[in-house]
Amino acid sequence: MNPENKTCREIEPDLVAVAAGEAGASATRGVERHVGVCRGCRDELERYRVLEGMVADLRRAPLAGADPALSRAELESRLADIRSRMVAYGIFSSPLGKILIARSELGVSMVRYVESESAGRSYLTRLAGGEAVEDKAAVEATYRELLDYLNARGTRLGWPLDLRWAGSDFQRRVLAATAQLPYGAVTSYSGIARRIGAPASVRAVAQALRHNPIPIAIPCHRVIGSSGDLTGYAGSKIGLKERLLSLEGVPVGRRAHRIERGHMYILAEGEVEYCVPSCGSISRKPLGEVTLFGSRQHAEAVGLSPCTACRPDLHPISS
Amino acid sequence: MVRDMTEDPFESVVAAHHAEIHRYLVRATSRPSDADDLSQETFVRAYKAYRALPPDANVRAWLFAIATNLSRNHFRAEGRRRQAMVMATAGASERGSSWPEGEAIASQASARIDRIVTGLPLKQRLAFTMRKVHELDYDAIGKSLDCSAESARAHVFQALRKIRRGLDDLEVVHTERQP
Numbered sequence: 001m002n003p004e005n006k007t008c009r010e011i012e013p014d015l016v017a018v019a020a021g022e023a024g025a026s027a028t029r030g031v032e033r034h035v036g037v038c039r040g041c042r043d044e045l046e047r048y049r050v051l052e053g054m055v056a057d058l059r060r061a062p063l064a065g066a067d068p069a070l071s072r073a074e075l076e077s078r079l080a081d082i083r084s085r086m087v088a089y090g091i092f093s094s095p096l097g098k099i100l101i102a103r104s105e106l107g108v109s110m111v112r113y114v115e116s117e118s119a120g121r122s123y124l125t126r127l128a129g130g131e132a133v134e135d136k137a138a139v140e141a142t143y144r145e146l147l148d149y150l151n152a153r154g155t156r157l158g159w160p161l162d163l164r165w166a167g168s169d170f171q172r173r174v175l176a177a178t179a180q181l182p183y184g185a186v187t188s189y190s191g192i193a194r195r196i197g198a199p200a201s202v203r204a205v206a207q208a209l210r211h212n213p214i215p216i217a218i219p220c221h222r223v224i225g226s227s228g229d230l231t232g233y234a235g236s237k238i239g240l241k242e243r244l245l246s247l248e249g250v251p252v253g254r255r256a257h258r259i260e261r262g263h264m265y266i267l268a269e270g271e272v273e274y275c276v277p278s279c280g281s282i283s284r285k286p287l288g289e290v291t292l293f294g295s296r297q298h299a300e301a302v303g304l305s306p307c308t309a310c311r312p313d314l315h316p317i318s319s
Numbered sequence: 320m321v322r323d324m325t326e327d328p329f330e331s332v333v334a335a336h337h338a339e340i341h342r343y344l345v346r347a348t349s350r351p352s353d354a355d356d357l358s359q360e361t362f363v364r365a366y367k368a369y370r371a372l373p374p375d376a377n378v379r380a381w382l383f384a385i386a387t388n389l390s391r392n393h394f395r396a397e398g399r400r401r402q403a404m405v406m407a408t409a410g411a412s413e414r415g416s417s418w419p420e421g422e423a424i425a426s427q428a429s430a431r432i433d434r435i436v437t438g439l440p441l442k443q444r445l446a447f448t449m450r451k452v453h454e455l456d457y458d459a460i461g462k463s464l465d466c467s468a469e470s471a472r473a474h475v476f477q478a479l480r481k482i483r484r485g486l487d488d489l490e491v492v493h494t495e496r497q498p
Contacts, residue, residue, distance in 0.1 A: 055451045071356075
């Protein structure tokens with residue numbers, strides 16, 4: 001190796017390559033030729049070979065002060081935290097149109113009617129940022145259960161729920177009370193207000209249900225106006241409310257979007273027996289103080305028995 | 320989470336690669352405490368992007384790329400590069416010994432090479448460490464450093480030449496291989 005010699009300067013990269021075992025055939029031949037005549041470069045090649053051996057030792061040598069165990073433990077707890085905050089979602093077709101379903105480790109956190117996949121995606125991204133990950137496979141089973149429900153192959157969505165997107169304690173109480181409404185039953189906003197011990201907060205209840213993050217699973221479609229009007233649903237999707245109620249056997253006047261109270265069984269507050277609409281003074285009770293059932297079957301499914309005075313079992317409502 | 324609520328496939332990624340990425344980052348940053356932070360950050364980022372990774376992707380090379388990016392940003396952000404360089408130069412000039420001759424002093428030799436590597440320009444240091452310590456291929460190294468495989472190789476060779484000179488400066492080399 002002679003720094004003054006052009007050939008020696010130019011061949012150095014090839015010496016490095018040969019020592020590293022990465023030189024091509026022609027570079028290898030060039031190096032062999034040159035070191036055959038140049039003692040300096042022969043020594044230099046040897047030094048690079050020694051260096052390769054020393055470098056290989058780096059793979060095994062301990063690193064001073066480095067212990068990955070603590071860092072790994074911290075990492076695991078950060079990942080667990082992220083995992084608990086993350087939601088997986090998918091957007092699916094359903095008899096009610098496109099539906100977004102999201103769930104976390106804790107349970108289902110969102111069911112939402114969306115106009116399109118892109119609208120659903122951008123909505124959830126705005127709401128959850130990087131914590132929402134599209135993963136249809138992760139919510140596929142939930143979707144199947146929802147489809148069964150919507151196709152009348154099931155009456156219960158026994159999902160654990162994650163109420164992360166309920167805005168306030170008040171809304172949580174409203175949603176919890178609404179979740180108690182049985183399949184095939186309806187009450188009014190004022191009925192929910194009474195159940196959570198805030199009988200004057202009827203409008204606030206309606207507001208809370210308007211922003212229900214998990215419709216269908218939290219059956220806000222079973223909550224209607226005091227007059228029997230269906231009022232609102234998911235913005236202006238009152239047709240969906242009507243379909244969900246019809247699915248459950250609740251008679252809905254198609255034109256007027258009204259519940260036909262005269263065609264429903266009635267359960268008064270605090271009672272365990274259900275009645276026909278004409279039983280005693282029950283027909284005069286405000287909707288907020290009763291629960292209506294579209295069929296005896298659904299009333300008895302939650303453990304109610306027929307009233308011993310009006311005997312709905314003997315005199316069922318003709319449909 | 321979620322795909323299977325009890326078993327997260329990412330846990331096996333952490334188990335398989337965390338120790339090695341941590342080791343890489345100790346050399347990349349030359350500070351174990353930075354390696355603690357950056358190795359966590361590497362896996363947190365990887366976790367968030369893992370789902371979008373094609374099933375046939377080389378997970379290990381991908382993790383190295385994330386770790387490499389974080390190292391480079393780390394130095395860009397904190398301007399620590401110069402400080403590390405000064406420390407390394409000061410350290411190197413205090414020591415002077417011959418080329419090591421055997422296994423007995425292999426770890427001492429490793430420590431000396433590590434010190435020289437610390438003083439290399441960042442891209443050379445990262446390329447050298449990925450190639451020579453972790454044995455990644457040049458394609459993967461190029462992807463990590465946003466350069467071609469050829470440039471990645473050139474960075475490694477530059478590093479080798481500088482290390483060789485760094486050792487040479489300390490003492491004259493004995494050149495005959497022992498039989």
